[in-house]
Amino acid sequence: MQKIAKGASAQTEQNNLMGKVTAGYQAWFHASEDLDQGWGHWSNGSAPEAGNVHPEMFPDFSEYPDSAMYASRFEPYPDGKPVRFYEAHKPEVIDVHFRWMKEYGIDGVGIQRFYGATSAGAQPEPSHLTEIRKAAERYDRIFYIMYDTSGCGHDGSAAIERMKEDFIHNVEEKGLTASLAYAHADNKPVVCIWGLAGTEPGRYPVAKDALELVTWLKNRGYFVIGGLPDNRWTEVTDEYAAVYASLDMASPWTPGRFRKETLHNWIERHLEKDLCYCKEHNIYYQPVMFSGFAWSNFEESGNPNATPRDAGRFLWEQAKLYAKAGVDCGYFAMFDEYDEATALAKAATDSSVIPTGRQYFQTLSADGTWLSSDFYLRLAGAVTGLLRGEVPYSEEVPVPHSTGPVYWRNGFERRQASLKLSRLQSQDQQFCNVDVCDAHAKILYQEAVQLETASVVRGRRGDVCYTGNFGFAFSGIGMTDGHCEIIYQLAETEIPVVEGMTLSYRQRPMNEGGNMVNVDLLFEDGSRFSETCSNGRITDNAGTLERWNLVTLPLSKELVGKQIKAVLVTFKTEREIRFASYLDDIVLEVK
Numbered sequence: 001m002q003k004i005a006k007g008a009s010a011q012t013e014q015n016n017l018m019g020k021v022t023a024g025y026q027a028w029f030h031a032s033e034d035l036d037q038g039w040g041h042w043s044n045g046s047a048p049e050a051g052n053v054h055p056e057m058f059p060d061f062s063e064y065p066d067s068a069m070y071a072s073r074f075e076p077y078p079d080g081k082p083v084r085f086y087e088a089h090k091p092e093v094i095d096v097h098f099r100w101m102k103e104y105g106i107d108g109v110g111i112q113r114f115y116g117a118t119s120a121g122a123q124p125e126p127s128h129l130t131e132i133r134k135a136a137e138r139y140d141r142i143f144y145i146m147y148d149t150s151g152c153g154h155d156g157s158a159a160i161e162r163m164k165e166d167f168i169h170n171v172e173e174k175g176l177t178a179s180l181a182y183a184h185a186d187n188k189p190v191v192c193i194w195g196l197a198g199t200e201p202g203r204y205p206v207a208k209d210a211l212e213l214v215t216w217l218k219n220r221g222y223f224v225i226g227g228l229p230d231n232r233w234t235e236v237t238d239e240y241a242a243v244y245a246s247l248d249m250a251s252p253w254t255p256g257r258f259r260k261e262t263l264h265n266w267i268e269r270h271l272e273k274d275l276c277y278c279k280e281h282n283i284y285y286q287p288v289m290f291s292g293f294a295w296s297n298f299e300e301s302g303n304p305n306a307t308p309r310d311a312g313r314f315l316w317e318q319a320k321l322y323a324k325a326g327v328d329c330g331y332f333a334m335f336d337e338y339d340e341a342t343a344l345a346k347a348a349t350d351s352s353v354i355p356t357g358r359q360y361f362q363t364l365s366a367d368g369t370w371l372s373s374d375f376y377l378r379l380a381g382a383v384t385g386l387l388r389g390e391v392p393y394s395e396e397v398p399v400p401h402s403t404g405p406v407y408w409r410n411g412f413e414r415r416q417a418s419l420k421l422s423r424l425q426s427q428d429q430q431f432c433n434v435d436v437c438d439a440h441a442k443i444l445y446q447e448a449v450q451l452e453t454a455s456v457v458r459g460r461r462g463d464v465c466y467t468g469n470f471g472f473a474f475s476g477i478g479m480t481d482g483h484c485e486i487i488y489q490l491a492e493t494e495i496p497v498v499e500g501m502t503l504s505y506r507q508r509p510m511n512e513g514g515n516m517v518n519v520d521l522l523f524e525d526g527s528r529f530s531e532t533c534s535n536g537r538i539t540d541n542a543g544t545l546e547r548w549n550l551v552t553l554p555l556s557k558e559l560v561g562k563q564i565k566a567v568l569v570t571f572k573t574e575r576e577i578r579f580a581s582y583l584d585d586i587v588l589e590v591k
Contacts, residue, residue, distance in 0.1 A: 005221030008177040011184035015142050017223075017329065018185055018284070021384040022142065023344060024334035025097070025109035027128055029088040031070035041339060042072075042085050049073035050359040054298045055338035058354045058361035060346035060373035061086065068092040074355040078467055083355045088336070089128035091135075097336065097345065098135035104374070105381030106344070108142030108183065109335060110192055115152040115159060118166035122173065129176060136181035144183040145171055146227065149195035149210075153202045160209045164216060167191075185223040185248065185284070192251065193217075194227025198240040204229070207239035214246050225249040225286060231257065231270070234277040249284040250274065255293050255333050255342060259307050260314055267321045275325065287322050289383065290333045291315045291376050294341040294362055296418055304417040304432045305341075305362055311369035312379045312397040319383040320393070328387050332380055344380045346373040349406070351413035351434045351468055360417035360432060368439020368491065370409055372402035400494065407495045408567065408588040410436045412456045412470045431458075435470075436491045440566075444522075445487040449571060451476040453580075454488050466506040466548045466584040474517050475510075475580035478573045485572045489522070490586075495564040497555055498590060503529070504552040505586040507543055513571070513579030515542045519551070519586055520570045524563040530570065532556060548584075564588070 009015070032038025035047040043052045049072065061069065061084065068090040074083040086093045101108065111132055136143045145167070152159035176182060183190040193213060195204040205213070217224050226247040230236065233244055233252060244250065252274060258266035271287070278285045292309035295302040308314065322330060336345045341362050348354045349372060350365045364371040378399045385391030391398065402408070414431040433439070437456050453475040457464050465471030478484035509515045521529035543549035567586065571579050 003219060003221040005177060005189050007172060007175075008189045008221065009180050009182055009184075011187045012180065014140060015181060015184050017142065017144070017183045017190055019328050019388055020107035020142065021330045021332065021380075021387060022108045022110050022144075022183070023101075023106055023332035023380070024112055024146070024337065025132070025143075026112050026334060026336050027088040027094070027132070028112070029086065029336075029338075031085045031087040033070060035071070035073060047072045048085060050075075050357050053359060056294045056297050056304075056341040056362050057338045057343055058348040058363065059338055059343070060348055060353065063096055063346070065092045074359070075357040076355065078352050078356055089131070091131045094128065094131045094135045095138070098139040098141055100345065100377055101141050101335075102139040104377040105384050106141075106332070106335070106377070107384065108136060108181075110144055110146035110331065112148055113145055113166075114148045115150060115163065118147075118163055119170065120162050120165040122169040125174070127170075127174070129170065130174060133176055133179050133181065137179060140181070142181055142183040144190040144192065145176065146192035146194055146225075148227075149193060149205055150203055152195075153200065153204050153206070156206070157209055157212070160205065160213050163213060167217075188221055188223035190225060191217050191222045192225035192227055194229075196226045196228055196240070196243055197230035197233070198236070198238060199230050207243055210240070210243045211246060214243060218246070218248075223248045225251050228252045234273045245281050247283050249286050250278055251286040251288060251331055253333075254288045255290040255340070256307070260310055263314065263317055264321070267318065271321065271325055285327060286329055286331050287327055288331050288333050289315060289318045289322070290342045291344065291379075292341055295339060297360070298339045300418070304360065304430070305366050308367050309364075310367055311371060311401070312375065312399070315376070315379060315383065316397045319386050323386050323393060328389070330383070330387055344376045346377065349373050350409055350436070351411045352409065354434065358416065360415035361434065363434045365436050366433055368433070368436055370401065370436050370491075370493070372406070375399070375401065378403075400496070402495070404498065404590050406587065406589045407501065408493055408586075410491065410567070410586045411468055411584060412437055412465070412472050413468045414456070414458075414470055438490070440489060440492040442489050443486065444489050444568070445485065447486070448478065448480045448482065448484040449476055449486040450479055451486055451488075454569070462548070464582050466508070471582045471584040472569070473580075473582055474569050474571070476571070476578075478513065478571070478575065478577045478579065481575050483574060484576075486570065487520075488569045490567045490569050492566050493564050495588060497559045497562045497564060499557060499560050500590040501555045501588060502552060502591065503555065503586075503588055504550065506548050506584045507551055508548045508582040509543050509545055510580040510582070511545065511578055513573065513577040514545070514581035516573050516577075516579055517569065517571050517581040517583075519583065520568040521564050522566040522568055524565045528568070529555065529559070532559065
């Protein structure tokens, strides 16, 4: 007879974990009114500032209410607004996150409950766990508890007893498993235990203790998922083999295990073994997917943008492999993990929305493609639909880079970050892109023009750049009294022209020829924006020499529906002339 978990809700179609994709939810970022204490994970104890931050990826804070936000010591944003951080346990913050989950199609979360946060007695209310339950119910999302055993190994069996007591007093007795939003599988409420591995006995529980906790939960009527950090768990023959065989579902950890170059080989090799093991032992499978990884701010040994996201292709390639194998559920690592740059939640797009100053942060433009702050939420929804058979299989990422109002932006900014020199295990400094910069730059056409400079340059604001510390320099010579033209691709894009879209940029012409330098757009059909303008030129307005001028150009209604393939910089003349111009802050948007 099946054991029924005491006080637990019944399984429904809504709370059934099978066929759903959840995300890890850290909720561990703490902020305080006191700038000197009470901060956690945003920084080390005191308020965040340059040199005292953990997050690799900077969040998009624009949708959080003022009541949940706290001042920091950072210099302001480029628009002058103060930089503030949220307190993760605030109900208002949790509400924003669960609203996003519903809006973008993420089924729910596994709540990270670290061993260090557990208690043998009841913890005071209200707690963030209670607020998560309320938000999950409000937005029809599911949730379940995921115990992270990291750090419990040294405490041995005492750690297991503490987690048991914590589960009784702070999960069951607080009514979490009684919620209709609490995840179920096989008509049992779900609990995950992460850190089941014999590879680090000082960090994770030994096999005897791990098996004791799994068995205790199953005897109480729970469905137990094992979070498995051991790469070779299917081949284990020591005491831990009994732990793995006792699970109801296996969820092997993948972040940091592969990069773009090794993704296919790693997943295909491990997936076959994983699925064979699960079939043989009659357990379910929950693969872990991640969008990218880096932690150079959090860990001195880390490199910036260590596992590039590749404009969503990295995550989509993982999902395609699992979908082909018939896997219909999964787990995203993680929803809000900004420390390790795996977060799906909204993040900073470029330099215009991170603090000014010297602190490096990874933005969504780091790989050379401008993405809106909600891009990975939209992609996560598509991945969920793909695994469930609700989104058609496609080789390419199926979601647009942006849905507006900003569709592309480039300030050419870079920030200095620490780079590990692996051979000597020492640190060096490197300027890393926080804007699109020159990842896809190349000459597309050149006739009777000698190009001297086409590069991102660093210099004093007002001289080579309009904002920040970097701009784009474009100079050369038209070499004949005849047709002289050069078309330079600044960046690749995938942007549909929509009604009301404008192209704007700042330009500082340094000579007469500099006024013949224009920003142009290349459409997918091979035509260019300039070809729709009078005289085949973007603008006939001569800017003031050696001054920054604003150029604003509406895209006509006739262009609506066309796809912008690339942003260009061009020079065209019918006479021999030198040209030199600086460009900055190029924007495509609907105002």
